[in-house]
Amino acid sequence: MLLRLQWLAALLKWPLRPLVRFKLLPADPIADLQLDTNRPIFYICHTESASDLATLRRVCQQLQLPDPLSTVKLGSKRHARILFLEKPHQLLGGRRQTTALQQGLALLEAHQQQDELNAQLIPAAILWGRTPGKENSIKWLLGEAHSPNWLAKLLIVLISGRHTLIRFSPPVQLQQMAAQFGANPVVARKLLRMSRIHFYRQRLAATGPRLMSRTQLQHAILAQPAVKKAIADEVKTRQITTEKARQHARKLLLEIAADYRESTLRVGDRVLSWLWHKLYHGLKIHHSKQLQELAQKGHEIVYVPCHRSHMDYLLLSYVIYHQGLVPPHIAAGVNLNFWPAGPIFRRGGAFFIRRSFSGDKLYSTVFREYLSQLFNKGYAVKFYPEGGRSRTGRLLTPKTGMLAMTVQTLLQGTDRPITLVPVYLGYEHVMEVNTYLSELKGSAKQKESVFGVFKAIRKLRNYGFGYINFAEPISLNTYLSERVPDWKRLREYSTVPKPAWLGSVVDELAADIMVHINQSAALNAINLIALVLLATRHKALARSELEQQLELYIRLQQCLPYHSRISLPEHSAADMIEHALALGKIQQSSDHFGQIITLEPEQAILLSYFRNNIIHLFILPAILASALLRQRDLSGQQLAETMALLYPLLATELYLKTEHSALSDPLLDFMAKAGLIEQPEQGPRPVPQQDAGYRQLGLLAGIATDTLQRYAIVLNLLQQSSGWQRAQLEQQSQALAGRLLTLHGITAPEYLDKQLFATLMKALRKAQHLQIADDGSLHGTNSLRLLTDTVNAMLHSDVLQSIQRLVHSCANGQCQPAL
Numbered sequence: 001m002l003l004r005l006q007w008l009a010a011l012l013k014w015p016l017r018p019l020v021r022f023k024l025l026p027a028d029p030i031a032d033l034q035l036d037t038n039r040p041i042f043y044i045c046h047t048e049s050a051s052d053l054a055t056l057r058r059v060c061q062q063l064q065l066p067d068p069l070s071t072v073k074l075g076s077k078r079h080a081r082i083l084f085l086e087k088p089h090q091l092l093g094g095r096r097q098t099t100a101l102q103q104g105l106a107l108l109e110a111h112q113q114q115d116e117l118n119a120q121l122i123p124a125a126i127l128w129g130r131t132p133g134k135e136n137s138i139k140w141l142l143g144e145a146h147s148p149n150w151l152a153k154l155l156i157v158l159i160s161g162r163h164t165l166i167r168f169s170p171p172v173q174l175q176q177m178a179a180q181f182g183a184n185p186v187v188a189r190k191l192l193r194m195s196r197i198h199f200y201r202q203r204l205a206a207t208g209p210r211l212m213s214r215t216q217l218q219h220a221i222l223a224q225p226a227v228k229k230a231i232a233d234e235v236k237t238r239q240i241t242t243e244k245a246r247q248h249a250r251k252l253l254l255e256i257a258a259d260y261r262e263s264t265l266r267v268g269d270r271v272l273s274w275l276w277h278k279l280y281h282g283l284k285i286h287h288s289k290q291l292q293e294l295a296q297k298g299h300e301i302v303y304v305p306c307h308r309s310h311m312d313y314l315l316l317s318y319v320i321y322h323q324g325l326v327p328p329h330i331a332a333g334v335n336l337n338f339w340p341a342g343p344i345f346r347r348g349g350a351f352f353i354r355r356s357f358s359g360d361k362l363y364s365t366v367f368r369e370y371l372s373q374l375f376n377k378g379y380a381v382k383f384y385p386e387g388g389r390s391r392t393g394r395l396l397t398p399k400t401g402m403l404a405m406t407v408q409t410l411l412q413g414t415d416r417p418i419t420l421v422p423v424y425l426g427y428e429h430v431m432e433v434n435t436y437l438s439e440l441k442g443s444a445k446q447k448e449s450v451f452g453v454f455k456a457i458r459k460l461r462n463y464g465f466g467y468i469n470f471a472e473p474i475s476l477n478t479y480l481s482e483r484v485p486d487w488k489r490l491r492e493y494s495t496v497p498k499p500a501w502l503g504s505v506v507d508e509l510a511a512d513i514m515v516h517i518n519q520s521a522a523l524n525a526i527n528l529i530a531l532v533l534l535a536t537r538h539k540a541l542a543r544s545e546l547e548q549q550l551e552l553y554i555r556l557q558q559c560l561p562y563h564s565r566i567s568l569p570e571h572s573a574a575d576m577i578e579h580a581l582a583l584g585k586i587q588q589s590s591d592h593f594g595q596i597i598t599l600e601p602e603q604a605i606l607l608s609y610f611r612n613n614i615i616h617l618f619i620l621p622a623i624l625a626s627a628l629l630r631q632r633d634l635s636g637q638q639l640a641e642t643m644a645l646l647y648p649l650l651a652t653e654l655y656l657k658t659e660h661s662a663l664s665d666p667l668l669d670f671m672a673k674a675g676l677i678e679q680p681e682q683g684p685r686p687v688p689q690q691d692a693g694y695r696q697l698g699l700l701a702g703i704a705t706d707t708l709q710r711y712a713i714v715l716n717l718l719q720q721s722s723g724w725q726r727a728q729l730e731q732q733s734q735a736l737a738g739r740l741l742t743l744h745g746i747t748a749p750e751y752l753d754k755q756l757f758a759t760l761m762k763a764l765r766k767a768q769h770l771q772i773a774d775d776g777s778l779h780g781t782n783s784l785r786l787l788t789d790t791v792n793a794m795l796h797s798d799v800l801q802s803i804q805r806l807v808h809s810c811a812n813g814q815c816q817p818a819l
Contacts, residue, residue, distance in 0.1 A: 005048060005050055005053060006053075006069050008050035008054075009050045009051075009053040009054040009057060009069065010054075010069075011050075012050055012051060012054040013054050013057070013058070016051060016054050016055065016058075016157070016161070017058070019157055019158065019161040019162070020055055020058075020157070020161040020162065020164055021161070021162040021163070021164065022055065022059065022164040022165065022166050023164070023165050023166070023322070023324070024059060024063075024166050024167075024168075025165065025166070025167045025168070025323070025324040026167075026168065029063060029065075029122075029168040030063065030065070033122075033168060033169075033170050033171065035065075035120065035122070035171065036120065037064075037065070039118055039119060039120055040072045040074065040117070040118075040119035040120070041065065041066050041072075041081070041119070041120050041122060041171075042072065042079075042081055042082070042083065042107065042119055042120065042121045042122065042174075043056065043068050043081060043082045043083070043121075043122050043123075043124050044082070044083045044084075044085070044100075044121055044122070044123050044124070044195055045082065045083070045084055045085070045123075045124050045125075045126065046084070046085050046086060046125065046126075046147070046196075046199040047084065047085070047086050047087075047088055047147045048084035048086065048087045048088065048098055049088060049153060051153060051157055052126045053068060053069070053082070055126060055164065055166070056068050056082075056124055056126065056166075057069060059166055066081060067081070068081055068082040069081070069082070072119070074107070074110040074111075074114070074117055074119065075110055075113070075114055075117075077106070077110065079103065079106060079107060079110075080103060083098075083100045083103050083104065083121075084098045084100055085098065085100055085192060085195055085196055085199070086098060086147045087147065088147045088148060088149055088150065088153065089147055089148060089149040089152075090149055091149050091150075091151060100192055101185070101188055101189065101192060104188040104191050104192060105183065105184070105185060105187075105188040107119065107121070107174055108174065108177065108178045108182075108183035108184075108187060108188060108191075109178075109183040111174045111175045111177075111178040111179075111183070112178045112179075112182065112183040115175070117174075117175060118173065118174070118175040119174045119175070120171035120172070120173065120174070121171055121172040121174055122168055122169070122171045122172075123168070123169040123171075123172075123195060123198055123199070123202075124166065124167075124168055124169075125165075125166070125167045125169070125199055125202040125203070125206075126164065126165075126166050127164065127165040127166075127167075127202070127203060127206050127207070128156045128157065128160045128161065128163075128164050129156065129159070129160025129163045129164070129262070130163060130165065130206055130207050130262055130265070130321075130326070131160065131207065131262045132207040132208045132209060132210055132211055132262065132326070163266060165206055165324055167202060167206075167324050169198065169202070172191070177191065198296070201295065201296050201297075201298060202296070204295070204378070205292065205295035205296065205324070205325050205326065206324050206325060206326060207262075207326055208326035208378070208379055208380070209377050209378040209379065211260060212377070214254075214257065214259065217253070217257060217370075217373065218250055218253055220373060221253060221366065221369050221370055221373060222246065222249060222250070222253075224369045226365050226368070226369060227249060227365055227366060227369055229365075230249075230361055230362045230365035230366070231245045231246055231249055231362065232245075233361060233362075234248065234249075234361075234362045245362075248362065249362060249366055252362065252363050252366045252367075253366055253370065255334075255337075255352060256351050256352055256353070256366065256367055256370055257346075257351055257370060258329050258330075258346055258347075258349050258350055258351040259346045259347050260329065260347065260348070260349045261347045261348075264344065264347035264348050265321065265327060265348060265349075268314075268318075268344075268348055269318070269321060272314055272318045275314075276315075276318070276466070278462075279461075279462065279463050279466075280462070280463055280464065280465055280466050281462065281464055281465050282465055282466075283315075283319065283465070283466045283467075283468060284465055284466070284467045284468070284522065284567065285319055285468045285469075286467075286468070286469045286470065286520070286522075286565070286567045287469060287470040287471070287520070287565060288319070288323050288468075288470055290421075290470060290473060291320070291323055291325055291421065291470065292323065292324065292325065294419050294421070294473065295325055297417075298416055298417070299416065299417050299418070299419040300375055300378060300380070300414065300416040300417065300418045300419065301328070301380045301381075301419055301421055302328075302380070302381050302382070302383075302406060302418060302419070302420050302421065302476075303316065303320075303328055303380070303381070303382035303383075303421050303423055304382075304383065304384070304385050304403075304420050304421065304422050304423070304513050304517075305382070305384060305422070305423035305424070305425050305517070306384070306386065306390070306395055306423070306424060306425055306517050307384040307386050307387075307388065307389045307390060307396075307425075308389060308390060308393075308425055308426070308427060308430055308613075309389060309425075309427065309430045309431065309432055310336075310389075310432065311427070311430075311431070311466075312384070312389075312425050313330060313332060313336075313345070313350070315425065315466060315468065316382065316423060316425065316468065317330065317348070317349070317382070319468050320380075325380070326379075326380060327348070327349055327380075328349065328379070328380035328381050328382040329349045329350070329351055329374055329379050329380070329381050329382070330345075330348075330349055330350045330351070330381075330382045330383070331350075331351060331353050331381070331382065331383035331384070331402060332345055332350040332351070332352055332353070333352070333353065333355065333388070334352045334353060334354050334355070335355075336350070336352070337352045351370065351374075353367065353383075353402075355387075357401065367405075368405050368408070371402070371405050371406070371409065372405075372408075372409045372412060372414075375406070375409045375414050375416075375418065376409075376414055378416060381406075383402045385398040385399065385400075385402070385403060385510055385513055385514070386398055386399065387399035389432070389436075390436075391436040391437075391439055391749070391753065392436075392608075392609065392612055392749055392750040392753050392756070393608070393609035393610060393611070393612030393613045394612045394613075394615070394653075394654070394750065394756075395514050395517060395518065395654075395655055396755065397755065397759060398510035398511070398513065398514060400506045400507060400510050403506050403509060403510055403513075404502060404503075404506045406418065406420075406476070407476065407480070407502065407505070407506055407509070408498070408502070410476055410477070410480070411487070411499070417475060417476070417477045418475075418476040418477065419473045419474065419475050419476065420473065420474040420475075420476060420509075420513060421470060421471070421473050421474075422470075422471035422472075422473075422474070422513050422514075422516040422517045422520070423468065423469070423470055423471060423517070423520075424467070424468075424469040424471060424517050424518075424520040424521055424522060425466075425467070425468060426466070426467035426469070426521065426522040426524065426527070426613055427463065427464070427465075427466055427467070427610075428463060428464030428465050428466075428524055428525065428526040428527075428583065428585075428610070429463035429464055429526070429583065429585075430609065430610075431463070433606050433609050434606070436609065436749070437605060437606065437749050462583070463583075464524075464525075464526065464579070464583050465524060467522035467524065467567065469520040469521070469522050469565060469567055470520065471516040471517055471519060471520035471565060472516050472519065472520070472565060474509070474512065474513065474516065476509075479509060479512075480505070483501075483505050483508070484501055484505065511655065514655040515655045515656070515657040517655075518616050518654070518655050518656070518657075519562065519563035519565055519566070519657065520563070520565040520566065520567075521562075521566055521567075521613065521614050521616070521617060522566075522567045522614075523553075523554070523557065523566065523567065523568050523569055523614060523617070524569055524576075525569060525571070525575075525576035525577070525579045525580050526580060526583070526585055526607070526610050527610040527611060527613050527614045528550055528553060528554075528569070528576065528614070529546070529550070529576065529577065529580050529585070529586060529597075529607075530585075530607035530608065530610045530611040531553065531611045531614065531615070531618065531703060532546055532549045532550060532553070532699060533546070533586070533597065533598075533599050533604070533607070534599075534604065534607060534608055534611050534702075534747070534748075535699045535700075535701075535702025535703050535705065536699065536702065539598060539599040539601075539604045539747070540596055540597065540598040540599070541596070541597055542593070542594055542595070542596055542597075543577065543588065543594065543595040543596065543597050544594060544595075545695065546573075546577060546597050547573040547574055547577065548573075548692070548696065549696060549699050550573035550576060550577075551573050552674060552696055552700075553618065554568060554569065554573075555674070556618070556621065556670060556674075557617065559670055560663075560666055560667065560670055562616075562617045562658060566617065577597065585603060585607065586598065586599060586603070587599070587600060601747070604747040605747045605749060608747060608748050608749055608750070609749070612750065615654065615703065615707075616654035616655065616656060618700070618703050619650055619654060619656075619703065619704060619707065620643065620647075620650070620656075620658065620663055620667070621667055621700060621703075622700055622701055622702070622703035622704035623642070623643055623646055623650070623704050623708075623794075624639060624643060624664065624667055624668070624671075625671075625676075625697050625698075625700040625701035625704075626701040626704050626705075626708065626794040627639055627642045627643075627794060628677060628684060628685070628686055628697065628701075629686055629697060629698060629701050630793055630794045630795070631793050631794070632685060632686070633683075634683060635682070635683040636664070636665070636668065636683055636684060638683075639664060639668075639683075639684065640664040640665075642790055643663075643664055645786070645787060645790055646787075646790070646791075648763060648766065648767040649711065649760065649763045649764070649767065650707070651763075652759060652760075652762065652763035652766065653707075653756065653759050653760065653763060668684050671684075671697070672684070674693065674696070675687060675691070675692070675693035675696075676693040676694075676696055676697040676700070677693070677697065704794075705795075705796075706746065706748040706750070706751070708791055708794050708795060709740065709746075709795060709799060709803070710733075710737065710750070710751060710756065710757070710760070711760065711791050712788075712791050712792060712795055712799075712800065712803050713733050713736050713737055713740070713803055713807075714729070714733050714757060714760055714761065714764075715784070715787060715788040715791055715792075716788060716792070716803055716804060716807045717729060717732060717733060717736070717807055717810065718764075718770070718778065718780045718784060718788075719780060719784060719785065719788045720807045720808070720810070721810075722777070722778070722779045722780060723773075723777045723778070723779070724777060724778045725776060725777060725778070726758075726761060726776070726778060729757075729761065729778060730754055730757045730758055730761070731754075732810065733757045734751075734752065734754055734757060736803070736806050736807070736810075737751035737752065738751065738752065739806060740799070740802060740803065740806070743802050744798070744799055744802065761778070764784075767783075768781060768783065769781055769783050769784045769787055770784070
């Protein structure tokens with residue numbers, strides 16, 4: 001029988017070549033899976049199929065791996081190099097058994113008898129197309145059966161052959177298995193059973209579970225007790241009939257629900273491949289292997305990325321698809337549900353969510369049950385915890401509604417473990433950045449429309465590189481067990497949908513997601529150059545100095561990495577500057593002393609967005625540098641106390657998770673080795689001003705300037721007078737910041753962001769520098785004076801004088817805040 005299969009596979013070699021186009025994962029199995037080509041290699045596949053075998057032979061030939069049709073000599077016996085778990089269905093009758101059990105047993109016995117043997121058994125999954133199929137469908141006709149007959153397989157190859165996915169998995173070490181479990185039929189069956197589970201999970205990870213029809217989905221959700229109760233409440237509240245309430249619930253569900261279609265993904269893959277080629281030099285992807293591991297273990301994956309641009313929706317799904325995994329269902333703002341984008345997004349897996357559920361119990365119930373249905377069926381899901389796109393480049397305060405619903409789904413008894421995967425998305429150009437700046441200045445948010453789409457397409461150009469870094473996953477089951485040890489028992493016996501601890505745990509979880517995103521940031525040419533140039537007063541620097549500062553920052557992250565998942569640039573400082581010049585982000589001129597790199601005024605404002613993507617990586621070194629330059633008589637202990645005083649504010653705003661107490665001494669040692677400071681007995685001091693290190697220390701300190709100035713505005717207002725209402729203080733702080741921008745030519749849009757001032761006040765209350773009276777007014781505590789003096793001492797004298805003069809004017813009634 002094997003000879004017949006070999007003959008058919010050889011016969012199909014050339015006819016299949018134009019019909020089959022495959023994507024191989026991993027792209028370099030020998031390196032990625034650490035295959036030893038000097039040791040015997042065997043393959044195991046799911047279905048005994050001539051087309052599968054012919055395709056596998058083509059792949060192995062391309063990789064210079066052994067031919068699956070050849071044999072392997074182990075001792076005195078020769079063994080077939082390939083094992084098949086199942087034979088295909090027959091047109092008439094059942095299926096016959098393969099010889100996999102006998103082959104597996106023979107391989108284990110050979111390794112048990114000869115200790116020097118150490119063969120590798122490589123699972124090779126061959127997936128023809130990525131169609132998940134639908135529930136209650138005719139399997140053989142649609143090609144959804146795992147082992148289709150020859151006629152169904154012919155249709156599959158003709159329809160899906162050009163969308164084939166081939167994935168090699170880490171090899172089974174047969175010597176290790178024989179030594180650990182022995183060589184007998186029970187062990188051989190266990191090996192085959194493990195292989196069947198492996199291939200099933202591979203298929204599930206690549207295609208997802210079978211899809212429910214929209215009618216089935218409606219019936220399933222409307223039958224849920226929570227939805228029935230919400231409909232009954234709607235009848236009482238609005239004085240309408242039950243049928244009208246049910247119709248309203250159906251209408252809401254149609255507004256929300258995705259209409260996932262694999263054909264849309266196929267077309268989208270081609271369009272997006274063209275688009276990324278036109279937009280970007282390339283996509284840099286890091287730490288994606290963990291996704292396959294989670295899928296292989298049967299986890300329900302929930303992607304929680306940061307939100308920089310509308311490109312995020314497309315980019316992350318595209319990357320996930322090309323990792324061999326089914327793209328997630330995406331929570332998209334209802335503002336994107338316009339023609340033609342809305343129907344396309346919906347068919348690509350997007351489900352739409354309103355900005356607010358407030359006051360609409362039926363909508364919130366229907367949405368929660370829809371989300372629960374996605375989790376229970378095993379669909380991967382993606383939502384943006386920030387709720388909207390960042391206008392400043394910093395992470396926004398997370399919205400916890402979707403996250404709370406995810407936790408509630410787990411509490412309701414989902415069988416599969418749920419794992420959150422935070423994702424850092426970074427760009428060297430964001431096409432909406434001009435719009436963001438206008439909105440921060442007070443312009444109305446532009447409504448998305450088809451005309452906006454065409455306008456954006458017309459302006460497409462090369463945007464440099466895109467960065468997708470997958471952060472450290474968070475197991476929701478483990479997270480709850482650590483914080484609510486008896487949550488499983490409470491889930492079993494409690495009928496309360498929202499336990500008392502839910503709010504605080506979800507808030508903590510949301511903050512941890514933001515921390516994980518920041519821990520996987522990508523350093524690139526644009527954000528690093530922005531970090532350096534925006535720290536200068538006139539946004540200009542000699543090219544040689546810029547190169548030195550870039551090298552300093554890269555070396556800092558190499559020696560004292562913020563986190564192991566931070567990705568560093570692959571090119572030299574000189575190459576990064578050339579790259580930024582080619583993108584038009586910076587300008588270069590020359591004089592008798594050499595080359596100068598400058599920023600145009602408008603470009604300086606826009607680049608602050610990209611600087612803010614990574615400012616959290618350097619803020620603590622910058623604070624330390626500021627203290628060294630402005631407070632020269634401080635001891636090492638006093639410097640550590642200064643960082644400890646400011647750290648709670650910085651951690652709240654920038655989602656830090658680095659212990660400041662463990663960082664001061666290593667940072668001082670690094671600065672000393674880099675030639676930025678000296679360390680005499682009386683304490684660390686900057687090097688003399690004529691040294692190049694003094695200039696570098698000043699540029700490092702400049703990273704914290706905008707942050708410290710914003711803090712000074714709020715702190716000096718609080719110190720000057722008590723009794724502010726929160727809204728008044730936020731408004732007045734923003735007004736003073738606007739004046740400061742004009743007086744000192746500051747180019748930092750975050751001064752105009754009300755949310756940052758609100759976040760600072762939240763951090764001040766949390767650190768007990770502020771108290772709230774019964775009437776809601778804000779009053780500083782005794783520690784506020786020390787904090788204010790510390791911040792003031794780290795500012796340039798002219799800026800400090802401006803802030804204090806403006807604050808004094810307010811105290812004299814010359815700029816009363818509007819109520």
